Amino acid sequence: AQKITQTQPGMFVQEKEAVTLDCTYDTSDPSYGLFWYKQPSSGEMIFLIYQGSYDQQNATEGRYSLNFQKARKSANLVISASQLGDSAMYFCAMREVSRGFGNEKLTFGTGTRLTIIP
Amino acid sequence: DTGVSQDPRHKITKRGQNVTFRCDPISEHNRLYWYRQTLGQGPEFLTYFQNEAQLEKSRLLSDRFSAERPKGSFSTLEIQRTEQGDSAMYLCASSLDPGMRTDTQYFGPGTRLTVL
Numbered sequence: 001a002q003k004i005t006q007t008q009p010g011m012f013v014q015e016k017e018a019v020t021l022d023c024t025y026d027t028s029d030p031s032y033g034l035f036w037y038k039q040p041s042s043g044e045m046i047f048l049i050y051q052g053s054y055d056q057q058n059a060t061e062g063r064y065s066l067n068f069q070k071a072r073k074s075a076n077l078v079i080s081a082s083q084l085g086d087s088a089m090y091f092c093a094m095r096e097v098s099r100g101f102g103n104e105k106l107t108f109g110t111g112t113r114l115t116i117i118p
Numbered sequence: 119d120t121g122v123s124q125d126p127r128h129k130i131t132k133r134g135q136n137v138t139f140r141c142d143p144i145s146e147h148n149r150l151y152w153y154r155q156t157l158g159q160g161p162e163f164l165t166y167f168q169n170e171a172q173l174e175k176s177r178l179l180s181d182r183f184s185a186e187r188p189k190g191s192f193s194t195l196e197i198q199r200t201e202q203g204d205s206a207m208y209l210c211a212s213s214l215d216p217g218m219r220t221d222t223q224y225f226g227p228g229t230r231l232t233v234l
Contacts, residue, residue, distance in 0.1 A: 004160075033221075035223075037225070045209060047222055095221070104149075104221055110158070110159060111160055
């Protein structure tokens with residue numbers, strides 16, 4: 001079974017500083033996808049960034065980048081120049097393919113609550 | 119730009135009552151997922167539709183739960199004889215195409231269920 005581990009329950013970061021949120025994963029599949037989602041207090045899961053297991057370069061989307069270290073099975077999210085609006089829960093997720101169904105369900109970690117301090 | 123919508127956003131019910139939630143996916147998306155999120159946890163997969171076909175159900179989905187997606191458009195999730203343990207956020211997500219490399223799931227705002 002696939003597993004996602006997020007070891008930081010909460011983090012406090014000064015506004016405008018960079019922050020790294022940790023994520024490690026465990027899978028025996030050679031082909032997989034890793035996602036980061038942001039969940040504000042309103043509850044909606046907002047897609048941030050995706051990294052495929054065969055991607056040669058680390059993914060970037062604006063202020064978000066993914067530090068993908070395949071050998072270490074880690075996929076850390078880096079947020080540059082943090083803003084007050086970045087305060088939220090952040091979830092790392094892995095796409096898991098159910099053989100025979102084509103179901104590409106996501107397995108989530110327990111999340112990290114990020115608080116940006118003015 | 120119309121994203122995934124869910125209705126209602128909040129539902130309070132008494133134990134033993136039936137509840138039904140609705141999810142409207144992004145219009146061209148053929149895949150639809152239901153997840154459940156309890157306090158302090160990440161979302162957990164419940165069930166999956168490809169068009170109108172329900173192709174997989176999690177073991178989390180007891181016999182009291184049923185989901186449908188008639189005509190491959192909106193989906194409903196019904197919980198019969200609710201229990202306090204059913205209290206959670208129910209999230210719906212949709213995605214476009216299984217063949218796409220970045221088959222990203224886009225989530226709705228969720229329905230928060232409280233069972234008294």
